[in-house]
Amino acid sequence: MAKHDTLQPGDMIGILGSGQLGRMLAMAAAQLGLRTHVYAPDSGPAFDVSAQATQAPYDDETRLAAFLETVSVVTYEFENVPAATAAFVAARRPVRPGAKALAITQDRLTEKTFLNELGIPTAPFAQVDDVPGLAAAVSGLGIPAILKTRRFGYDGKGQILVQAGADLSTVFEAIGAHPSILEGLVRFRSEVSVIGARGLEGEFAAFDVCENEHANHILSRTTAPARISPATAREAIEMTGRIAAALDYVGVITVEMFVVDDTRGDTGRERLVVNEIAPRVHNSGHWTLDGAFTSQFEQHVRAICGWPLGSTQRHGRIDMRNLIGAEALSWRHLLGEPTARLHLYGKHEARPGRKMGHVTRILPDREKHRENGD
Ligand code: AMP
Secondary structure: OOHHHOOOOOOEEEEEOOOHHHHHHHHHHHHOOOEEEEEEOOOOOOHHHOOEEEEOOOOOHHHHHHHHHHOOEEEEOOOOOOHHHHHHHHOOOOEOOOHHHHHHHOOHHHHHHHHHHOOOOEOOEEEEOOHHHHHHHHHHHOOOEEEEEOOOOOOOOOEEEEOOOOOHHHHHHHOOOOOEEEEEOOOOOEEEEEEEEEOOOOOEEEOOOEEEEEEOOEEEEEEEOOOOOHHHHHHHHHHHHHHHHHOOOOEEEEEEEEEEEOOOOOOOOEEEEEEEEEOOOOHHHOOHHHHEOOOHHHHHHHHHOOOOOOOOOEOOEEEEEEEEHHHHHHHHHHHOOOOEEEEEOOOOOOOOOOEEEEEEEEEOOHHHHHHOOO
């Protein structure tokens, strides 16, 4: 590894995006004696905790160039970094994770094709560019199915359930007539995610697989460990490592998966279907701040600095809940709960659907409990 690829304490990390993920990355960097410079079009929670902040559009090359002068490496807290911005930055500083991860994960069609080429199962899907294309996809995959825009979807935005008897022109208009994919509906038993990290030299470490519940398309609760067999958990982590290696990945990667009953083989078996890759730290990994030796944020900072990865060992049974909108108003009550760890993102307005903070509760591991005769 070339010396200039690794950072030293005191060096500055550039972060594109100013939300809560950027904020928690900046805080983890500070703990390790690193400084951060956040660049974003809007001032957000990350601005409050960074040594430097630039509020400017992603296509302002003068401001971007000045930002890059101050940093040794650039990372991002969201996958929709415009391609031109990513190219401008990559020509001047190392970007981690790199261009391949961004290009593949920004587009659901490219992402699913990439996964299938790696031999990793996804929901069945078909490309949809227009209404006749949607009709063809519906007759190929059957309904119900989900129409999703290829780009810029998050928290359920840019997707619509296609039901029997639906008027397909209305459905296609409803998602803005954007290039899309139609996905077969997966009858899942549960949803899980793997938060893994790949270092500069290809080393890989993952946290225990966690289980996710959504409400109104937004993550509401994450528990760890996920209620899956040890073999399924190993497979989930192995898949994530394979995906990271194929993307030449550096940093934390999140892979969201469905757990489905395997009706093909023995009864009671389960299998995994990958839903989505996020080339970044993830809401379902927030529990690692309090529930693991190294948090996902510290792990990401270590990886992009070319530093050794930390231990991913879990401290106990985890229950992380997002505080959405007015739920954050219970902060005073939560502060009084002895096993609850409260995180607030410093957002001023508790708008409905807005992620304001999260609370993690840690309980003793059941096995350890029994060993101790409790
Ligand atoms: P996504 O934006 O693709 O992560 O989807 C958001 C949520 O919608 C997922 O976490 C699932 O709960 C649900 N979902 C997405 N795609 C499918 C699918 N093909 N089958 C069943 N549920 C899905």
